[in-house]
Amino acid sequence: MEAGINRPPITIPPSGNAKHSLPDSYTFVPAVALKTTAVAVPESSVSEVTSCLDEAITQERRWIEDALPHLETKLTCGDAIAWAAYHASVQPPVEDPPALHALLPLFCELSATPAMI
Template sequence: MEAGVNRPPITIPPSGNAKHSLPDSYAFVPAVALKTTAVAVPECSLSEVTSCLDEAITQECRSIEDALPHLETKLTCGDAIAWAAYHASIQPPVEDPPALHALLPLFYEKSATPAMIKHGMDVLRQAVEFLNPGQIPVTTFDQPRFALAKCISYSGNGQTLMMRKYMSLC
């Protein structure tokens, strides 16, 4: 993944009552047909989950072994006895580059429709690709919209629905 390119902020000239229009790719919401009875959820192998679970159990045992000696003595400032503190203490320091971000205008349409959810995911994917080429877009939904987004991501032909490989279960 490559870092994004810094761009100067977009300024809209103060022109009083002049209306500025959004590009058609943003403002036009194409129709979507959703067949909720034909959803094909990709399979998830149990071996992938089991291997992740084995590593987690090993790390849990290490954190307990590290915490036990501290419980018999007086604790000092740097002692990590909580699970989260132990795992935070073994993480290497990470220097993340500053994120490039953008604020998109709100949509006028109702958001809880398949067409609007798919359009929003498409617009977000295009915006993320423009700002940070190669970055995987992350979209959050409340639960009813998440259920619709999952159906949309599982019911497409892969060409129009980009979230299939990013919304896997494992």
């Protein structure tokens, strides 16, 4: 399985104590304004969640039944008694390759403002 493309690290040449700045295209956010204050929220329907809840309760009982015996003995490295560790250990293996990621530029503006959206 191909795990992605290795990219070379981004390096900034050393130049003493000089501060490096991002280009204006990274930091300039043009001013915008909303033309309306009306909010349109789409209608949605909520279905019965009892069947999902029953499965979740069954999974929680399996975790408790698995974790309780470990509390009476000395724990080893592979024991998954924490809730998150147990549920992660019983998940099926992921077939998708890991995602490529990158560091995005940081802005002083709030992310929920019209300018940032």
